[in-house]
Amino acid sequence: MTTIPIGASKRTRNTTQKVMWGLFGASSIINLTALLIICSFVLINGLPAISWTFLTEAPTDSMTAGGIWPCILGTILLSLGTMVVSFPLGVASAIYLNEYATPGKVVRIIRLGISNLAGVPSVVFGLFGLAFFVTFFGMGVSIMAGILTLGILVLPVIIGTAEEALKSVPQTYREASLGLGATKWQTIRLVVLPAAMPGMLTGAILGLSRAAGETAAIMFTASVFFTPYLPTSVFDSVMALPYHVYVLATAGTDIEKTRPLQYGTSLVLIVLVLGMNLVAILLRARLQKRR
Incomplete structure (x- = not known):
């Protein structure tokens, strides 16, 4: 040898x-x-379109002039509403899978389904939202229908990151809490969750970014081509930045004339997503310092 x-x-x-x-x-x-x-590229082409009027007024002249304030507001409402719905559900699902569920065939099937959902194209979620929330539940094209659709879309990401965050908490934390007489739920609520929360917020950041930039999922459920009114309830339809870019680039009345508006809207969307992510990152860093 x-x-x-x-x-x-x-x-x-x-x-x-x-x-x-x-x-x-x-x-x-x-x-x-x-x-x-x-x-x-987006900054160079979009910066000339940015102005106070562009950020604070509604589109005018068949969306060839004016601003994008209704789109900004609609994107913020849809993104934050998605997190309000999906983050608690995702964390609760991760707690069940990691802390309560008995390892076996059922749990493996659940995890396989979650992994498969993460790879489903967003247009499929949009069609599901159209059939289920818009039509079956009669919500119509509305903020609520869009929030619920986007919530389901980002749920697999949040569940996956939340479960990994729970797994990263040392088992000795749980054993010490149980040894002091705490119940299992008290241990999870007061010991495990605070330790895992910074990692869970990573999933929230990823979900927020995806929700803010989705077009196919909201074009069937929440967004409209144009509306002169700001939403007054969750059952009103809205304009949104990603769908507005799509409309200007493909179905506008004068696509070449709106080219600066397309780049300006894209730039605002990028900055808005970065801003919301920055807030979440700062919150995560603050929680990590408390550990």
């Missing part, structure tokens, strides 16, 4: 490690470069 010298084996491992680090570094550079190119 041929033996490999220790020195040669070590050199092989070092070479493999350098190659892998090089591939990871190159992938990171490519992704970062693509992100910078896209953001720079």
Whole structure:
């Protein structure tokens, strides 16, 4: 039997490690470069359209002039409403799967279903929302129908990250709490959840980003081509930034004339998503300091 010298084996491992680090570094550079190119392109083309009028007024002249304030408001309502609905449900589902459910076939099927839902195209969720919330429950094209549809869309992401956050909490935390006489629910509520919350907020950030940028899921359930009125209840329809960009780019009355508005709306959407994510990141950092 041929033996490999220790020195040669070590050199092989070092070479493999350098190659892998090089591939990871190159992938990171490519992704970062693509992100910078896209953001720079949108910034250069969209910045000239940004003005106080653009941010505070409604579209006018068949959406070839005016602003996007109804779209901004609609996007904020849909995004925050989605988190209000999906985050508690996602955390509750993760608590059941990680803390209460007995490992077995049923749990494996549930986790498989969650993983499959995460890969379903958003247009499928949109058609489901149209059939279930808009038609079956009679909500019509409304904020509530859009929130519930987006909530289901981002739920798999939140469940997955919340469950991983619960798994990262050391088992000794649970054992110490139970040993002091606390019940299982008290242990989860007062010990496990506070320790896992920063990780759970990572899922909320990912879900918020996806909800704010979705078009297919809301074009059937919540958004309209144009409405001159701001929403007064959750059963009113709204305009939204991603759908507004789609309309301007594909179905506008004068697509070339609205080109600056398309880039300006895209820039506002990016900044809005970054702003909401920044708030969530700061909240997560604050919770991590308290641990």
